[in-house]
Amino acid sequence: MDTRQMRYFVALAETLHFGHAAARMNMTQPPFSRQIAALERDLGVQLVERSSRQVVLTPAGERFLKDSRAVLAGFDSACREARLVAEGLHGELRFGFMMHAAHSIVPRLVSRYVALRPEVRLTLVETTPAEIAQRLLAGELDAGLSFGARALPQLDSLPVFTDRLCLVVPKGHALAGCRVVQAQDLTGLAVIAAPARVSPTLRGAVEGWFAAQGLLPDIRFEPQLQTTILRLVAAGLGVALVPASIVGEEASVRAVPLEAAPELPIVLSSPAGSHNRALEPLREMIRDGSWRDVPA
Amino acid sequence: MDTRQMRYFVALAETLHFGHAAARMNMTQPPFSRQIAALERDLGVQLVERSSRQVVLTPAGERFLKDSRAVLAGFDSACREARLVAEGLHGELRFGFMMHAAHSIVPRLVSRYVALRPEVRLTLVETTPAEIAQRLLAGELDAGLSFGARALPQLDSLPVFTDRLCLVVPKGHALAGCRVVQAQDLTGLAVIAAPARVSPTLRGAVEGWFAAQGLLPDIRFEPQLQTTILRLVAAGLGVALVPASIVGEEASVRAVPLEAAPELPIVLSSPAGSHNRALEPLREMIRDGSWRDVPA
DNA sequence: GGGCAATGATGCTGAGAGGGTATCGATGGA
DNA sequence: TCCATCGATACCCTCTCAGCATCATTGCCC
Structure with a gap:
């Protein structure tokens, strides 16, 4: 009892003729008749009423035809989908x-x-x-x-692509107009940076830039998101070293290039x-x- | 490529172990492996990534698993439905x-x-x-x-059950109080009856009742529905011979028994x-x- | 009414699908 | 390094399934 017998049955239901249905399935009538009989035996259900003159579906056969079409369509679709997924198209x-x-x-x-x-x-x-x-x-x-x-x-x-760390300060901050800043320019300023568990690379770059100039940042706040950092800077809670690509979103901060800015x-x-x-x-x-x- | 191989694949996807899946399908591992390989060959798609240590589904396998479960459920349901319809329960x-x-x-x-x-x-x-x-x-x-x-x-x-023709007249009609009427009592009255093409039996019974008493009804209106007939009678457009079972729906008509009422x-x-x-x-x-x- | 054509069922046969046993090869752990 | 695990492969056997020939039934036509 598998899809092959279902296909045989659908062909029979559509032609209502064992010989024609067998031909459509590229086989001869005798084994076709046996497959239909086997399907009925396995189901325990008479699907077609045969006489030597005509073939008609029983109510169970009508229902099974409807369901079989759906199952076969689903089967074929499953195979097609698998191929499409394998090709990366679906x-x-x-x-x-x-x-x-x-x-x-x-x-x-x-x-x-x-x-x-x-x-x-x-x-x-x-x-x-x-x-x-x-x-x-x-x-x-x-x-x-x-x-x-x-x-x-x-x-x-x-x-x-390669991003680059830059300093962000509130609009109007003393450093806002600088051409380039060094670590010592930030002495005494609160620094905002994401914690290492969120982004070890970024945190490492921030601390590395200070360390390269022999200093330690005074990290006062540790939000997770860079956009939050920009908001906090805008609110005047500190300055931050962030990827240059994200500045420009927040109009109320100013970006300043860093001396020997770390590449990201x-x-x-x-x-x-x-x-x-x-x-x-x-x-x-x-x-x-x-x-x-x-x-x- | 049929439902059996689909069942094998679902078992494999659920256990991620050829030996265990084969056991679940009540067979040994070698032919099971071959069936999975044949399924992949026929589909032209690699469904599982095997190593001697672990089995994992490819993206195509994930998708095929999902679709296969639906197809198999549909297949089983189609068989169940056929049986229920054959038993007359569905x-x-x-x-x-x-x-x-x-x-x-x-x-x-x-x-x-x-x-x-x-x-x-x-x-x-x-x-x-x-x-x-x-x-x-x-x-x-x-x-x-x-x-x-x-x-x-x-x-x-x-x-x-056996119905019986009776006369219906408008409320207040001269015949409304009669104990029983004969065909000649209706002489000169317009009769309403459905045409023979709608109900040969009923029309035959109406004409037969008149004919048995040597008369011909003066059929003036021929609606299709008995309920329409009752409305027309209620409106005073004539009288009618209708099945007794339907009188009582229309409060504005009166039923009168017929002499030798035809049975229906x-x-x-x-x-x-x-x-x-x-x-x-x-x-x-x-x-x-x-x-x-x-x-x- | 008898022959005939059409149609589904049945008997027999051969090829192949599919499952079992034994074993190999790869891999990771003790 | 040895061993246990696990999937793949080789080989064999059974049983399914399709083909061929034929039968049985039935409606049709002369």
């Missing part, structure tokens, strides 16, 4: 990224991606750099846009050996740089 | 009846039937006696409640040799008279 791509990337890079990547793969369900996960790596390794994400930390062998990474490589990471071919266009548009052509 | 019963029967017999039959076969979709078709016979023969109805005309060999009929047997007819077992409870409640116990 399926799902779970894409995680740092929250502050949502404002600049992500919209361009996404708009280009959906043009290339309109049938792929794109799940966007705004989260923190630390969680991106963890969820990539756990198989909960297919791709992650984050800072390029130490290269893990279980992750394949592609460079996207942004990479797209995905699990090594991923079978999700829906990932390929995303990696490809980053590899060939074509995502930059999309208007921001 | 399915459809298309029941046609004369419009005026809807007011008395049909509600009782239906309320008892749905208590016995709650899962059967009961399609109620109000129509005319002539059409009932025609649609029963065409296989468009499973049962019909109508006048028992000449017994057709293609139809099985069960007597339901009401029968339930169904196609001879019908395979619709959902019909059985309906026939049974009429055969044993239990439908009369239902409050009208």
Whole structure:
């Protein structure tokens, strides 16, 4: 009792003739008749009323015909879907990224991606750099846009672009007009930075910049999100070292270049050996740089 | 590529272990592995990533698992439904009846039937006696409640009850108080009756009653429905001979017994040799008279 | 009414699908 | 390094399933 017998039965129901139905199934009538009889025996249900002159469906046969068509359509569709997912044309791509990337890079990547793969369900996960790596390794994400930390062998990474730390101060702050600042210019100022558990790379870059000049930052607040940091700076609660790419969102702060500003490589990471071919266009548009052509 | 391989794959996806999945399918691991490989080959899609240490689903496998569960559930449900329809517990019963029967017999039959076969979709078709016979023969109805005309060999009929013609006159009519009327009492009165093409039996009974007394009715109006006839009588447009069972619906007419009133047997007819077992409870409640116990 | 054509069922046969046993190869842990 | 685990492979056997030939029934036509 399988789909083959169901197909036989549908052919019979549509022709109401054993010989013609058998021909449609590319076989001869005797084994076809036996398959129908076997189907009825296995079901314990008479599906067709036969005489040597005509074949008619019983009510159970009518119902089984309707259901069989649906089952066979579902079966074929399942096979087709599997092939499409294997080709990366259908399926799902779970894409995680740092929250502050949502404002600049992500919209361009996404708009280009959906043009290339309109049938792929794109799940966007705004989260923190630390969680991106963890969820990539756990198989909960297919791709992650984050800072390029130490290269893990279980992750394949592609460079996207290089960000750069800069200082942000409230509008009207004494340092707002500087051409470039050094660590000692920040002596006595409260610094706002995300904790290392949220973004080890970013936190490391911030502390590294101070350390390189022999100083320690006076970190007073530790929010998780860069946008929160900008708000706190705007409110006059301190200054911060943030990726340059996110300044400009907040009109009430001013960015100032840093002396020997640390570079922050942004990479797209995905699990090594991923079978999700829906990932390929995303990696490809980053590899060939074509995502930059999309208007921001 | 059939449902068996789908079941194997679902077992594998749920256990992620070839040996355990094979055991669940009551077979040994080698042929099980071959079936999975054959499924992948036929689909042209890798569904699982194997190593000697672990088995994981590919994205295509995840999708195929989801679809396979739905297809298998549909398959099993189709088989179950076929059995239920064959037993008459599920399915459809298309029941046609004369419009005026809807007011008395049909509600009782239906309320008892749905208590016995709650899962059967009961399609109620109000129509005319002539059409009932025609649609029963065409296989468009499973049962019909109508006048028992000449017994057709293609139809099985069960007597339901015997109706009787009576005269209806407008309230306040000269004949309204009569104990019994004869055909000659109606001389000069306009008579309203349905045409023969709508109900040959009823029309025959009306004309037969007049003819038996050597008279011809002066039939002035020919509506199709008995309820329309009652309205026309109530409006003073004439008198009519109608089945006694329908009087009482219309307060503005009076029924008067006929001398030698023709009897009108009401029968339930169904196609001879019908395979619709959902019909059985309906026939049974009429055969044993239990439908009369239902409050009208 | 008898022959005939059409149609579904049945008997027999052969090829192949599918399952069992034994075993191999790879891999990770003790 | 040895061993246990686990999926793959080789080989064999059984039984399913399709083909061929034929039968049984039934309606049709001369």
